[in-house]
Amino acid sequence: MIGLFKRDLALAVRAGGGFGLGLAFFLIVTVLVPFGVGPNTGILSTIAPGILWLGALLACLLSLDRVFQLDWEDGSLDLLATSPLPLENVAAIKALAHWVTTGLPLVVAAPILGVLLNLPGPGYGWLMASLALGTPALSAIGTFGAALTVGLKRGGLLLSLLVLPLYVPTLIFGALVVTRGAAGLDATTPLALLAGITLATIATLPFAAAAALRVNLR
Amino acid sequence: MSFWEYANPRKFMATSAMLLPWVATLAALCLITGLIWGFFFTPDDFRQGSTVKIIYLHVPAALMAINAWLMMLVTSLIWVIRRHHVSALAAKAAAPVGMVFTLIALFTGAVWGQPMWGTWWEWDPRLTSFLILFLFYLGYMALWEAIENPDSAADLTSVLCLVGSVFAIISRYALVFWNQGLHQGATLSLDAEQNISDVFWYPLLVCIAGFVLLFVALVLYRTQTEIRVRRLKALIAQERMA
Numbered sequence: 001m002i003g004l005f006k007r008d009l010a011l012a013v014r015a016g017g018g019f020g021l022g023l024a025f026f027l028i029v030t031v032l033v034p035f036g037v038g039p040n041t042g043i044l045s046t047i048a049p050g051i052l053w054l055g056a057l058l059a060c061l062l063s064l065d066r067v068f069q070l071d072w073e074d075g076s077l078d079l080l081a082t083s084p085l086p087l088e089n090v091a092a093i094k095a096l097a098h099w100v101t102t103g104l105p106l107v108v109a110a111p112i113l114g115v116l117l118n119l120p121g122p123g124y125g126w127l128m129a130s131l132a133l134g135t136p137a138l139s140a141i142g143t144f145g146a147a148l149t150v151g152l153k154r155g156g157l158l159l160s161l162l163v164l165p166l167y168v169p170t171l172i173f174g175a176l177v178v179t180r181g182a183a184g185l186d187a188t189t190p191l192a193l194l195a196g197i198t199l200a201t202i203a204t205l206p207f208a209a210a211a212a213l214r215v216n217l218r
Numbered sequence: 219m220s221f222w223e224y225a226n227p228r229k230f231m232a233t234s235a236m237l238l239p240w241v242a243t244l245a246a247l248c249l250i251t252g253l254i255w256g257f258f259f260t261p262d263d264f265r266q267g268s269t270v271k272i273i274y275l276h277v278p279a280a281l282m283a284i285n286a287w288l289m290m291l292v293t294s295l296i297w298v299i300r301r302h303h304v305s306a307l308a309a310k311a312a313a314p315v316g317m318v319f320t321l322i323a324l325f326t327g328a329v330w331g332q333p334m335w336g337t338w339w340e341w342d343p344r345l346t347s348f349l350i351l352f353l354f355y356l357g358y359m360a361l362w363e364a365i366e367n368p369d370s371a372a373d374l375t376s377v378l379c380l381v382g383s384v385f386a387i388i389s390r391y392a393l394v395f396w397n398q399g400l401h402q403g404a405t406l407s408l409d410a411e412q413n414i415s416d417v418f419w420y421p422l423l424v425c426i427a428g429f430v431l432l433f434v435a436l437v438l439y440r441t442q443t444e445i446r447v448r449r450l451k452a453l454i455a456q457e458r459m460a
Binding site: 148149151155165166168172173176190193205211212215216218 | 350353356357360361370373374380381382385388389393396
């Protein structure tokens, strides 16, 4: 398990394109928003929580088709399926590796982009907390979607269509935490619900992802 | 005589061929009676005027949009557990029907909302969750279309349907948290003594019966088509082998 995790991390860092790409995408989306809505700082600071969460979500989505696709193409997914490691663990580790390479950098970068969008002062702590608690759910749900579409030749667009509706609850609670936090209100309730979604997806979706992988490898 | 006999495509085809004309005729009768009764022979509401009559399309369509997904969930489960092909094909057949009912509910709601709420669309939990349900239908159908092997397609869409159902319910309650609603509460609930005035209630019941029968008829018909497509493919494959 640890070996697989290290291998996935090394591949993401060394193969290029995977590791920094999500982060760069996040940056570009955030920079483009003021061009779209105008440089009015008042408007920007009200929509900043939603934009930051949406940007993080799209950045996660962008790297999803890499989760299983490369392993599927070169056959290492078949090796993993025949190895003594249960496929459920493989799915969980893949989700973890995806989170470490995509979600974690987003959590670290988000406050800097928050400054660009003029996020109000009390929001920063909540932003970090909500992204840290919420992005694992994005990775877990996304891994499930990637497992569903791994056998398809052009699965990328279909993957987005399947995964985005599943992201709705996470996005709602995540953005709500930041909006409330930025307004100086207490945001522990949505934060707790967000954590609940994350824990539930981590606990259950690797099983669904493994079931989908088994069908695709048949 | 057990329910599982219908897992045999032959048996299913025979029974559904016998049932289909009856169900279809009944559906047409119910819809014609219910809609004409509802549109022309019920009084206007004292506040909503004649717009209240859109209820005869809106409520049954919304009801069946959710129930179609529920039916897909049950048939997907049957496929996953007992691997009856008819069940998987019935789920496939129900999806477009459910999607159209969702669209009807959204459209009639918009038409009603324009004069009543002063807006075509409002980010209300009920409206938004129907929009999300529509997206779920789209994704489900797209996945069916994308996979070539029919058994893998049935398996993967079943898994998607199961996971999607859970997320649809979570989204529904997350949306309540997200925005307070403008939409009125449930029109129909089983525990209420009187849901709406009897003048509107009876034609509505007839319309609901009509929509249920319409759904059953369409799903039976579409499932028959799917089975025939499957048989045709098998025949073509046989020809090629011979």
